[in-house]
Structure formats: C-alpha cells, structure tokens
Amino acid sequence: xxxxxxxxxxxxxxxxxxxxxxxxxxxxxxxxxxxxxxxxxxxxxxxxxxxxxxxxxxxxxxxxxxxxxxxxxxxxxxxxxxxxxxxxxxxxxxxxxxxxxxxxxxxxxxxxxxxxxxxxxxxxxxxxxxxxxxx
Amino acid sequence: xxxxxxxxxxxxxxxxxxxxxxxxxxxxxxxxxxxxxxxxxxxxxxxxxxxxxxxxxxxxxxxxxxxxxxxxxxxxxxxxxxxxxxxxxxxxxxxxxxxxxxxxxxxxxxxxxxxxxxxxxxxxxxxxxxxxxxxxxxxxxxxxxxxxxxxxxxxxxxxxxxxxxxxxxxxxxxxxxxxxxxxxxxxxxxxxxxxxxxxxxxxxxxxxxxxxxxxxxxxxxxxxxxxxxxxxxxxxxxxxxxxxxxxxxxxxxxxxxxxxxxxxxxxxxxxxxxxxxxxxxxxxxxxxxx
Ligand SMILES: [Zn+2]
Numbered sequence: 110x111x112x113x114x115x116x117x118x119x120x121x122x123x124x125x126x127x128x129x130x131x132x133x134x135x136x137x138x139x140x141x142x143x144x145x146x147x148x149x150x151x152x153x154x155x156x157x158x159x160x161x162x163x164x165x166x167x168x169x170x171x172x173x174x175x176x177x178x179x180x181x182x183x184x185x186x187x188x189x190x191x192x193x194x195x196x197x198x199x200x201x202x203x204x205x206x207x208x209x210x211x212x213x214x215x216x217x218x219x220x221x222x223x224x225x226x227x228x229x230x231x232x233x234x235x236x237x238x239x240x241x242x243x244x
Numbered sequence: 245x246x247x248x249x250x251x252x253x254x255x256x257x258x259x260x261x262x263x264x265x266x267x268x269x270x271x272x273x274x275x276x277x278x279x280x281x282x283x284x285x286x287x288x289x290x291x292x293x294x295x296x297x298x299x300x301x302x303x304x305x306x307x308x309x310x311x312x313x314x315x316x317x318x319x320x321x322x323x324x325x326x327x328x329x330x331x332x333x334x335x336x337x338x339x340x341x342x343x344x345x346x347x348x349x350x351x352x353x354x355x356x357x358x359x360x361x362x363x364x365x366x367x368x369x370x371x372x373x374x375x376x377x378x379x380x381x382x383x384x385x386x387x388x389x390x391x392x393x394x395x396x397x398x399x400x401x402x403x404x405x406x407x408x409x410x411x412x413x414x415x416x417x418x419x420x421x422x423x424x425x426x427x428x429x430x431x432x433x434x435x436x437x438x439x440x441x442x443x444x445x446x447x448x449x450x451x452x453x454x455x456x457x458x459x460x461x462x463x464x465x466x467x468x469x470x471x472x473x474x475x476x477x478x479x480x481x482x483x484x485x486x487x488x489x490x491x492x493x494x495x496x497x498x499x500x501x502x503x504x505x506x507x508x509x510x511x512x513x514x515x516x517x518x519x520x521x522x523x524x525x526x527x528x529x530x531x532x533x534x
Binding site: 149177196204207210 | 269273279280282283284285286288292293296297300310328343346347371378392395399
C-alpha cells in the first residue's frame with residue numbers, strides 16, 4: 110500500500126465526509142434540506158436555492174456514463190503503466206456528476222449513456238477511490 | 245479609461261517561455277486538483293471529455309476536426325512566422341496522428357510556444373495619426389458557463405459563445421453575413437467547431453458539411469485563423485487571434501493577406517473569440533476598419 114505512486118485526494122473540511130464515506134464503501138453526498146438537490150462538489154450553500162441546511166444522502170452507486178475519454182498519454186509517471194485508461198464523468202441516479210475511472214472492461218467497450226455501478230479501489234489504508242464498471 | 249482621459253495608451257501584452265520551460269504543463273496540472281486522483285490532467289483531457297459528449301449528442305467527430313486542422317495548417321504555410329510553416333498536413337497525416345487523450349489526436353492540440361504578442365489600444369483620433377491604419381472595436385460580448393468540466397452540462401453547447409456572440413453582433417449592429425473572417429481561440433480543433441456553431445454559422449452537427457471543401461482555408465468563403473492559429477502558428481492565449489485580426493485589417497499580413505491575393509473577401513469586419521478554462525468563459529470581439 111505504501112508504494113502507491115499516484116496522486117491522492119487532499120482532504121479538507123468540505124470533502125472529508127465524502128472520502129470517509131468511500132473508505133466505508135458509501136457514496137455520501139450533501140442533500141439540500143430545502144429543495145432536495147443532491148450536490149457535488151461539497152459546498153456551504155445549495156447552488157440551486159442557496160439554503161445552508163443539508164443532510165447526508167448515501168447514493169446507490171448506480172449511474173450512467175455522461176462522457177468519457179481514453180488517456181494514451183501519462184501526464185503523471187504513476188499512470189504510465191495503466192495506459193490506455195478511461196476517465197469519465199458519471200451521472201449518478203441521484204443527480205450528481207462525478208469524475209472517475211471506468212474499469213472492468215476494455216476502453217473501446219465504454220459508451221456514453223452506458224449503465225455503470227460503483228466499485229471500490231482501496232489504494233491506501235485510508236483512501237478508497239470510487240470507480241465505476243459496466244453493469 | 246481612454247475616453248475619460250485617465251490614460252492615452254493601453255498596452256495588452258502576453259509573453260511566455262512555455263516551450264522551453266515546464267511552466268505551462270505545471271500550471272495545467274496544478275489546476276487539476278483532486279481530478280488528478282483519477283489520472284485526469286490539464287486541458288487536453290477536459291476538452292476531450294467535451295468533444296466526446298459532442299460526438300454523442302450531435303454526431304461530430306474526427307472528420308469535422310480534420311478539416312479544421314488542415315485548413316489552419318494551409319494558412320500557416322503562408323505565414324513564415326508560424327511554427328508549422330512548411331509542414332504541410334495531409335488527410336493521412338491527421339488520421340495517423342497519435343492519440344493524446346482520445347478522441348483528440350496530437351494534431352487536434354494547439355502548440356506550446358516561446359514568444360509573445362502585444363497590442364496597443366488608443367483613441368481613434370490619435371490612431372489616425374499613427375503609422376498603421378486604425379482598427380476599431382465594433383462590438384464586444386462576454387458570457388460564461390462556469391461549471392467545472394466534471395459538472396458542466398454545456399460542454400456540447402451552447403457555451404458562453406452563444407450569448408457573447410449575440411451581444412457583440414448587436415453592439416456592432418451587424419449580422420454574421422457581414423463577417424469577412426474569424427480569428428478564434430483554438431486550443432483544440434473542437435473548440436473552433438463549437439465556437440462557430442454557437443455563434444450560429446451552422447446548426448449542431450452541421451459543421452461536418454460546413455467545413456468541407458476548404459471553407460476556412462485560403463480561398464475559402466469564411467477564412468478562420470489565418471495565421472495558422474494556436475494549432476499551427478503559435479499559442480499566445482487570446483492574443484493569437486486578436487493580433488491576427490488587427491493585422492489583417494491593417495493589411496500587414498504578407499502572403500496570407502485576406503483579399504484577392506488569397507481568394508478571400510477583403511477583411512473589413514473580423515470576428516474574434518477568446519475562451520478560458522474548459523469552455524467556461526467566453527469573450528467575443530468584433531474588429532473593423534474605421
Ligand atoms: Zn437547495
């Protein structure tokens with residue numbers, strides 16, 4: 110685990126709930142108490158109605174591929190052995206769009222609007238990354 | 245500031261040792277934030293996400309982008325200052341160009357360049373006494389769709405270009421039919437397509453036909469990025485297109501000069517764009533003869 114060579118998320122007061130959720134294999138988002146919007150990235154105010162109150166909503170982990178790319182260039186040495194790999198924006202069924210990787214299939218099998226489900230990649234003792242694989 | 249007398253001249257300049265240092269790539273990597281966790285870096289990846297979405301929603305793709313890359317390269321071949329001067333690009337060259345971040349190939353990417361550009365803005369009264377014929381600002385517009393690429397819903401349009409373009413045309417009191425040429429921010433080939441599409445030159449997905457037959461190239465009916473642009477001349481942010489527009493209107497462009505010599509319309513009105521982030525901010529400026 111200690112030889113993990115890729116960038117890790119920088120935890121702060123806003124995103125800690127999300128990354129601690131991932132460690133527990135839960136996708137935890139803020140849901141606006143006033144209008145119901147499930148939002149990402151985390152924020153103090155609801156971007157739709159500006160209310161400040163929110164509760165924690167655990168997403169199902171199901172979603173669709175909104176868009177994706179296939180990286181053929183390693184912009185960081187940690188990814189050189191992964192090429193080609195897929196970076197995608199996944200639209201979760203609850204609403205939020207998250208940037209992630211599509212795994213569990215060949216890059217040429219990924220399509221927009223494809224159904225995907227979260228899979229957990231435990232990269233260090235404290236950090237687990239939510240990635241997605243075809244259903 | 246000029247009209248109120250606070251100043252007499254404004255110098256707009258840009259210079260960067262982007263090629264001989266790693267500062268451009270470092271800046272783009274730093275902007276990635278936690279997206280880097282998933283191996284998402286810089287500008288090519290972000291525009292590749294946008295381009296892929298556009299392929300899905302309105303059926304664009306490499307056949308359209310190739311026309312942009314090749315058309316601008318033809319202009320670069322008429323510009324001795326262009327980095328890609330003398331390096332012609334065939335259809336096969338484009339097709340065999342390596343993927344950087346799919347669906348964008350190397351030849352869909354702009355250059356990274358050492359150098360700079362500068363423009364002096366002053367009053368029309370003062371400009372009339374200067375060495376070069378004056379170029380006037382006919383209209384300006386600005387509009388943003390500021391969501392990050394991970395949350396953006398307008399990566400396949402309409403980007404900020406739609407409202408920015410409408411505002412600039414309205415201020416100038418003209419329509420697209422009055423535009424003789426465009427100098428656009430062209431960080432990637434797809435940026436040129438979505439910008440022209442959002443300005444209203446063609447409908448979603450119609451670019452595939454619109455660009456065919458050298459529309460934007462020398463001899464074409466709507467020349468675009470006549471220096472070669474950021475794809476084939478040099479990358480100086482928004483000053484690559486803006487400086488070229490001013491120089492074309494002044495008539496200082498040598499072999500690539502718009503008009504009879506290149507089989508194009510006289511550059512009386514030139515529409516320019518700039519955009520920032522991943523299609524997140526947009527400026528449109530229309531320049532013309534005084
Ligand atoms: Zn709300």
